[in-house]
Amino acid sequence: MNKIWINSLLASIPLLINAPMINAHAMETHMDGNKSPLTIERFNASPALAGTSPRGLKLSPDGKRVTYLVGRADNQSFYDLWQMDVATQKTSILVNADKLAGGELSDEEKARRERQRIYGQGIMEYDWSADSKAVLIPSAGKLYYYSLADKKVTELATDEGFATDARLSPNGRFVSFVRDQNLFVLDLSNNKLQPLTKDGGGAIKNGMAEFVAQEEMSRYTGYWWSDDESKIAFTRVDESDVEQVTRNEIYADGIKLTEQRYPYAGKNNVKIALGVVNIGSKKTIWIDLGKEQDIYLPRVKWLPGSEQLSFQWQSRDQKDLQLRVVSTNKPDSSQVLVTERSKAWINLNKDLYFLEKQNAFIWASERDGYLHLYLYDLNGKVKTQLTQGDWAVDNLEHVDEENGWVYFSGRKDTPTERHLYRVPLMGGEPEKISSRSGMHNAVFAEEKSVYLDYFNSLTQPPQISLHDAVGEKITWVEQNAVVEGHPIFDHSGLWRTPEFNKLKAEDGQTLYSRIFKPVPFDAAKKYPVVVRVYGGPHAQLVTNSWSEQDYFTQYLVQQGFIVFQLDNRGSAHRGTQFEHAIYHHLGKVEVDDQKVGVDYLRSLPYVDGDNIAIYGHSYGGYMALMSLFKAPDYFKAAISGAPVSDWRLYDTHYTERYLGNPVSNKKGYDASSIMPYVKGYQSGLLMYHGMADDNVLFENSTRVYKALQDEGKLFQMIDYPGSKHSMRGEKVRNHLYRSLADFLERQLK
Known part of the structure; x- marks a missing residue:
């Protein structure tokens, strides 16, 4: 790894691009309402500050x-x-x-x-x-x-045992579920319960998503009904070759030893098979997935007619993704409809849709640098590219074949907001459906083009409205207006909205940032700064959105801190060039970009440039450590929550996507680890971790603790017995945020 920082970046103040505010609200200082100071205990208590x-x-x-x-x-x-x-x-x-x-x-x-x-x-x-x-x-x-x-x-009569992942069959005759690692169906017409698999148990799991499918692929199930209810496709997962570790979950009253098969980066994954079981005969046929067994199966979907099954085949290095279709009458012969290849990695999505009125399907691809929608025929030939441009589609939301429209959410107007659009099914210019500035999440009805708009913005907690096909509001479902009587009304008079800015990364790409000024604010004073960071892939902080994570931000600005956020390269919704900058070396360009943010902060007359801290959780915790250890002249203090410290301790699908194999990219893994930079630490570190975390294992923090202790470095740590990765529970969160606030007061003031 090149440990020398680019001199021009260190010496120069980054270019500030004059950019309009995201919307009119972003120019306002506060919402209307009373001016009762926000407390940590209040934002963790009931009723929820966001209202209904x-x-x-x-x-x-x-x-x-x-x-x-x-x-x-x-x-x-x-x-x-x-x-x-x-x-x-x-x-x-x-x-x-x-x-x-x-x-x-x-x-x-x-x-x-x-x-x-x-x-x-x-x-x-x-x-x-x-x-x-x-x-x-x-x-x-x-x-x-x-x-x-x-x-x-x-x-329902499901017998003894714990039923999970339950759902109704497409026509409502059956209920399916998983119990004891086997797949069951209950016939609602006669209450007859039948197992569809029987060999589940131990290392064998039927109809269940493996760990990395759930955690990294957003696939939480392992089975799929055919539309005619005659068959279920399911995965059979064999975890025998996955390393079994004894994980200690430390609680206040004892230690729970949990045996877990955890696929560490570079180690064995599960063996996965794809079967189709006939509901009537209980006979299972097995789909030929090919000679290569060390693969991923991220998506499975039936085609209309229930005779053909599609599945997405992903290579272990995640540089190749194939959409394959197989007939259940010929399980040994599949057809590859689409192949996606990348020199870095292929991002997964859920945007495959098979049309019912024509032999075609919609597919999402980043092949031109941004996620866009394409219409294919069933021979795998592109009929038309439905969306295009230097902006990204978020999700395919709904297809109205009858009237010839494809609805999608995306960032056509700005990457800091999500809007709903529609485009003609046979191609044409997209139409913007949503109107208000902020974040729109659409939920469509299955049988007609009406949708729920789950909307929020910096000044509007989540509210729900019902709309017709062209976006006209039919009615409120939950207006959730911030008026007297709303839980946040008493505090909204002090609610600070941020200013948005654009900066330049060293490679010329645009970095979006936002800054929350203290309440009250005096331009003649100099204020300490807390940089709140995540910085990892598939995430974005700098948006015009309502977030519970911003409650602590509002608390901090009322205590006299500036809070700053910047989405560095590698984060989401900016295209592959922006994301792929982190490939094979984590914690380099991300830290460089956060330093650009600090250079900008130090150019502001009201910023105390000697008192800047960085705080993050999970990947943000990793970023906090990397930033403090590698750039102590930029950050006086850091708070690191549940950080990854060595990527060899994290799972295969996530880690290898960005760093490759730890053997072939040993240099990249070493350079991306926290451990080589421990010697660069000077002072001002607080770390915390849940002691029952089964995502970022507690060992990640204990390794840093030991390394710092061996170096004789002084730091602080708070560990929470029984807490998982997300640090849930009112009492836990009260203690955590009070501790963080106390630390920042002592370090920066």
């Missing part, structure tokens, strides 16, 4: 009901299922979680929810029937069927 902020948004298949999960006023983490009748616009509770049995989750389900970032109690998941007459609700390993006609909740 539902999750689990769905439209019933017929589009007549909006359903969502709402946390209770006295416990924002306990959810009931609510509904809104679209015709009458009346809202009411649909299922009270008290009607369901509570209980402890299985270890497997706890891990699955941690992967999905699902936190809370009560009703956390539900599934609509195709006829919109019933809802399936899993709860603590039991399954419940709610009939809208008789308004009754019935516990």
Whole structure:
């Protein structure tokens, strides 16, 4: 690794591009409301500061009901299922979680929810029937069927054991689920329960997503129904070759030893097979995945007609991705429809859609440097490129074949906002559907082009509205207006909105940043700065969005700190050139870009350039350590939460995507590790970690602790017994943020 910083970067003040504010709100100092100071205890307490902020948004298949999960006023983490009748616009509770049995989750389900970032109690998941007459609700390993006609909740007969990943079949006749690592179906017409696999157990898992599929591919299931309900495609995972480690989960009252098969970078992955089981005969056929066995299977999807199955085949180095289609009548012969190749890596997406009225499909690709949508025929030939330009599509949201429209979310106007657009199915210019500045997440009904808009911005907590096909608002589902009586109203008069700026990286690419000034602000004073960072792939901080992570930012600015954020190269929604800058060497250009941000801060007359700290969690914790150790003349102090310290301790799919194999790229792994830079540490470090973290293992921090101790370096650490990677729990978060605030006060003032 080249350890010499570029002199021109160190010596120069970065060019500030004159850029308009993201929207009118960004020019305002505060929202309207009272001026009660925000406390750490308040932003972690119930009711939630964001107000009524539902999750689990769905439209019933017929589009007549909006359903969502709402946390209770006295416990924002306990959810009931609510509904809104679209015709009458009346809202009411649909299922009270008290009607369901509570209980402890299985270890497997706890891990699955941690992967999905699902936190809370009560009703956390539900599934609509195709006829919109019933809802399936899993709860603590039991399954419940709610009939809208008789308004009754019935516990389904799933026998003993913990049922997970449950769902209704496409036409609603069956309920499928996984128990004891086998796949089961329950026939609702006669309550007959049947196992579809029987060899699950130990290292064999049927119908279940392996660790890296859940954590790194956003694939949380291992089975897929055919549309006609006659078959289920499923994965059979064999973990026998994956290294088994004993992981210590340290709790306040003892240590839990957990045996876990963890695929460390460069080590063995699971062996994966893809089968199709016939519901009637229970016979399974196995799909030929090819000679190469050390692969990934990130996506599986049935084609209309239920006779052909598609799967995405990804090479171990993630430079090759193939879309293959196979007939269930000829499982040994698959056709490659699309091949994607990259000199760095291929990002996965969920944007494959097979049309029903023509032999074609929509596919998303970054082949021209940005994620865009393409229309293919079933022979694998491109018919038309649906979107193009120096901007990125976020997601394919909905296809209206009847009227010839493709709806997608993207960043056509600015990378700091997400909007909804539509483009003609046969090609043409995109139309912008959403209007308000901010972040729009659309949820469409299955049978018609109406959608829910889950909107938020810097000045608007999440609110939900129902819209027609051209974006006209039909009604509010949850307006969540910040008016008197709203939980945040008493504090909103002091709520600071940031200023957005553009800086230049050393390679000329644009870096977006935002700065929150103190409340009150005096331009004649000099203020200490906290740089809040994530900095890793597939993430973005500098947006016009509402975020619970910004509550601590608002607290800090009220304590007299400036808070600054910059999305360095490697982060999301900026195209492959911007992302691939980190390939084979992490922690280099990311730190360089954060230094550009500090150079800019030091050019401001109201910044105390000698008192700048950096704070981040997870990849941000890694960035905090790297920045303090490699650039102590830029950062006086750092807070590092749950950091990766050596990428050899992290999993295959994530780590090898960016660093390759640890044998062939030993130099890159060494240079990307925290450990070589420990000697550069001078002072001002606080580290914290959850002692039951099963994502970034606690060992990552203990290695840094030991290295610093061996060097005789003084630092502070706070470790949380029983806490996982996300540091959940009101008491834990109160203590954590109070500790962070106290540390910053002592270090920077």
